[in-house]
Amino acid sequence: MNYPVISDALRLSRLAPPAGRVRAVLDTDTFNEIDDQFALVYALLSPDRIELEAIYAAPFWNDLSDGPKDGMEKSYDEIGRILNRLGCEEDNAVFRGSDSYLPGAVTPVDSPAARDLVQRALAAPDDEPLYVIAIGAITNIASAILLEPSIISKIVVVWLGGHQLTWRDTKEFNLAQDIHASRVMFDSGVPLVLVPCHGVASHLITTLPEIKHFVQDKGEIGAFLAERYEGCSSDHYGYSRVIWDLSAVAYLVDQALVPCDLVHSPVLTDQVTWSFDASRHLIRCARSVSRDGIFKDLFRKLEYAAESRLVQEKI
Template sequence: MLPRVTQLPLPVILDGDPGLDDAVAWLLALGSPEDLRVLGVTTVHGNVSLDRTTRNAGVTLALAGAAADGVGVYVGADRPLVRPALTAAAVHGDSGLPADGLPDPARAPEAEHAVDFIIRTVRAMPGEVTLIPTGPLTNVALALRLAPDIAPLIREVVWMGGSTAQGNRTPAAEFNALADPHAAHVVFGSGVPLRMVGLNVTMQAVAGPDRIAALRALGTRAGEACAELLTFYADVYRRRYGLDGGALHDPLAVAAAIRPDLLHWQAMHVSVETTEGLNVGRTVCDLYGVTGQAPTAQVAVGVRDAEFFDLLLARVGRLP
């Protein structure tokens, strides 16, 4: 495996299924040019259908204005590797971005498939590229299966998904893991350097009324969009989980790439359950090393939540 390049800004590919919190996460990334150089965004099935996640990717880039200049959208997998597709429209709305006055995409998606873009980019920049998937891992798994040579060339994968404990789509499984458990199994077994930012930490990072008000007080289009999206999200989370607002799942994964020190990490072996039944999609995390198996991921087990939100607010505040 090549040494991991740590010179800033880190070249990154944002892979996801926007989706409310994906959009906020990508705005955080685009507002952080000193830390991250966004090479492109790749879309996948998940929160809503692929045609909608792709349009939403374009909308998010348009919200970022000049910060997204030159960043292309690459369309990826429209379904999981094996299981039927899931959506989370009940959480993210039918469109995936339930806010008024959002801009139209400024450019059409690229002709190159997302998986081909990932493979080509990683090969061209060995040891440099970090992948930040915030949805099902289908695109990443397909890239690793089609081009196994890229596994040692990827600097790191920082994934929002899974949990050391509870699920959210089922009692056992977090949505991104459940939406394509076979893809997650491929990625966790690939040997690629991997960080997992799961529900056990993201449910501690909640955008309640004060945080939504702070985003709105930025007085920018991006800040207002984040506030409106997170207001919709908060209503869902109050009804479903009794929380004061929506959890900032995907933004925390982007923050983990920018500032890994904002989270506490533990190396552990993680297996993904692919057998149909009550536990399908569960990320089985060996917290105490009882299996004796080598770690397959650095798993987030704690977060400095106030510092994380300060970072999010400051970076989104740079956007128009």
């Protein structure tokens, strides 16, 4: 596949931390785990930084689904449940994604989500890229690039995927589900902000007592998130859980929460490990996250949203 080549100057400008509010879409396998729900709520409660234009349901396949298509449909339904509890109108902004993973290295899976991304990216002004927050298998985004490769100059992908570049392997759920799609992210030259899981986002740990104290009584959405968290384990004694998907949203909320370095795009090997070539293009890669800063920001926004809702109901 011959991808369009973008200049180093344009790439570096795209990889610079954005100032102010950005246009964005969110690609999420929302029913796969409990962290996507938190991340979607975080994005929706951060309108001062993120103008969220569309939400895409991503495929997933594990014990909670019968296959990629079923996972995508369950994620689509979960997005609706979250929007309903936040009192948001869907307004034709939620799109079904791929019903399978890429069948080959250069073969896209057409879907409403991929088509919408192409349309929005092509309409983006040259000086205002569309940010793509991706917190699941990257199939929808890779498919959009394969359908219309020119969009790589119009978008910036912020993806929670793989493990830290020094990790012994990168057999992480989001990345490993669709190796073909993952390689598109690293090989196409699309401006990419990579947030690794183990070693970076894995610091975003919380517990049921913390969720009950800061989340549970924060309106319908707080109760929903707390219910999802409590249901993730039958035994919460001495138990904690990582909510890693918050990190990709946090990068756009405040880059100080997710400090990054410029590195050469890694090579994804057949053994699902990282290999390196200093002649490859640059990406931005997160080196750490501010665990406390991210959770404090989320908790404050949930509290503010609940208080605002109560005021509106009284008026």
